[in-house]
Amino acid sequence: MSFSERYLPKKEDFDRLILCFSDIEMGSGGIMDDFPHSDFFAELLDKYNDSYFLGTHVDLVFNGDTFDxxxxxxxxxxxxxxxxxxxxxxxxxxxxxxxxxFxxxxxxxxxDQKNRRAIFITGNHDFELLFPEVQRVIRSACGFENEILFPGLSYEFGKVRxxxxxxxxxxxxxxxQHPFVEYDGKKILNIPWGSVALLDVIIPLKDHFFHLDRLKPKDKVLEALPEFKEWLVSRLWNYYTKDYLKDFLHSSDPLKKVKWSMLKxxxxxFYTLHADVSINMSMKExxxxxxxxxxxxxGHQHETGWWSFGNRKIIQTGCFRNxxxxxxxxxxxxxxxxxxxxxxMKGERVVRSRIEEVDNPPLPENYVPMNVSEYREVIRNLLKSFSEEQQKNSESKQRKNTEVESTL
Ligand SMILES: [Mn+2]
Structure with missing residues (x-):
């Protein structure tokens, strides 16, 4: 279908189109990649390479977590x-x-080079975009310099944020104020505590249950896998009492800022349905x-939403990953x-906005398990090897745990 056949504002009624995608979460390929569909994405973009848009600004906005x-x-x-x-x-x-x-x-x-830009906003899966070195690589991969922007954590177009x-x-x-810190003579990302906890404890195990992370609703997942919570709690507790506090007490690591209440x-x-409703609340205010x-x-929450207050509104894009x-x-x-x-948009003003739903691209083979209960065995084995590991360290750990518990 060509754009002229679609229901669009008249050309004279707008001078800018913003296309906003969030949470594409492209990974490093294969079955663990949450978006192994670059061909599909390129095809979708190509629909905007239509003469209807010639001479109009078209801004392609990647609103965070573009790269996982x-x-x-x-x-x-x-x-x-x-x-x-x-x-x-x-x-x-x-x-x-x-x-x-790319x-x-x-x-x-x-x-339409003089009217087009690609804008990469940073999300919590791609803080790495803050490094000028990474920005340079993206610019060269896309073959453009000034048309590619890295504004950091947000971008504003007139009345649009x-x-x-x-x-x-x-x-x-x-x-x-401090996106980077110095550590060991190097400039490192000052990642938030949620990322520290995920990197230290959860993500190294993604090989075992990357599928689970893509399933909704969470309470159904846990209903099918009652051992999952037990596994998660013991994993985090062990991390906190063993590795974390040891490092915390004996090192100057600037990223050690997690408390047990945070891990809770x-x-x-992980086991409640709602991610964090406070985000919408503060924005609505x-x-x-x-x-x-x-x-x-x-974006960020992987749930589509639309809230309004008169002619003001918040639109939350759902995720573009699978x-x-x-x-x-x-x-x-x-x-x-x-x-x-x-x-x-026309000038600073929003003329019209809408959520566009797209058909799903075909999935690679074996991308989704037939049945969630296939995971029960995986989780049981993880729990078993985990408790064996704990047994081994139990003597030295017991003493440490007692110390830790008294500090909580
Ligand atoms: Mn996010």
């Missing part, structure tokens, strides 16, 4: 100390798996208090549609 660098390893490990070498190493792994993404962005910009949303999330908010929050997030912006675009729904007594798995947002 959080879950990408560096030389087989998931270091919490991320300097430019680690950041680049992880980025190259993702880029190598997604040449069509090709698609290049074609999009080339179509775009941000990923993680800054309103206590687990993943970055210290904007990690557990709560802002919407009513101030008329500075008439449209806020956010996610699935478990339904029915047999826990059947079905796909969740992806979406993005189109915003038509």
């Amino acid at each position: 660098l959080l879950k990408t390893d560096f030389q087989g490990k998931y270091p919490r100390h991320i300097d430019k070498t680690v950041a680049l190493g992880k980025f190259f792994k993702v880029a190598a798996a997604h040449p069509q993404f 090709e698609g962005v290049r074609k999009f910009l080339e179509f 775009v941000e990923h949303g993680s800054q309103h999330d206590t687990m993943f908010a970055l210290d904007e 929050e990690v557990i709560r997030r 802002e919407l009513e208090k101030s008329d500075q912006f008439s449209l806020y675009l956010i 996610e699935f729904m478990i339904e029915g007594p047999d826990h059947e798995i079905s796909r969740i549609n992806k979406n993005y947002v189109e915003v038509f």
Whole structure:
């Protein structure tokens, strides 16, 4: 279908179109990649290379978590100390798996270079975009310099404000004043405590249950896998009492800022249905208090939303990565549609905005397990090897645990 056939504002009624995508979460390829569909994405972008848009500004906004660098390893490990070498190493792994993404962005910009830009906003899965070295690589991969922007954690177009949303999330908010810290003579990312906990404890185990992370709703997942919570709690407790406190007491690591109450929050997030409703709450308050912006675009929560206060609104894009729904007594798995947002503007003003839902691309083979209960065995084995490991260390640990418990 061509754009002229679609219901669009008249050309004279808008001078800018914003296309906003969030949480694409491209990984390093294969079955563990949450978005192995760069070809599909490039095809979607190509629809905007239509003569209808010639002479109109079209801004392509990646509203955070475009690249899933959080879950990408560096030389087989998931270091919490991320300097430019680690950041680049992880980025190259993702880029190598997604040449069509960069090709698609290049074609999009080339179509009407003086009117087009690609804007990469940083999310909590791609803080690495803050390194100028990583930005340089992206610019060269897309073949454009000035048309590619890295504004950091947010970007504003007149009455529109775009941000990923993680800054309103206590687990993943970055210290904007100090995004980097010095450690061991290197400039490293000052990642928030939620990221530290995930990198130290959860992500190294992603090989075992990367599928689970893509399933919704969480309470159904746990209903099918009652051992999961037990496993998670013991894993975090062991991390906290053994590795974490030892390092905390005997090192000057600037990223050691996790408390047990924070880890409890990690557990709560894993086994409750709702991620963090406080994000929407604080934004809704802002919407009513101030008329500075008439449209806020956010992502991060992997749930689509639309809230309004008169002519002001918040649109939350759902994730663009693959996610699935478990339904029915047999826990059947079905796909969740992806979406993005189109915003038509005239000058500073929003003319119209809408959420565009897209058809899902075909999945690679064996991408989704037939049945969630297949995981029971995996979790049981993990728990077994974990308790064996604990047994081995029990004597020295017992003493430490007692010390720790008395400090909690
Ligand atoms: Mn996020």
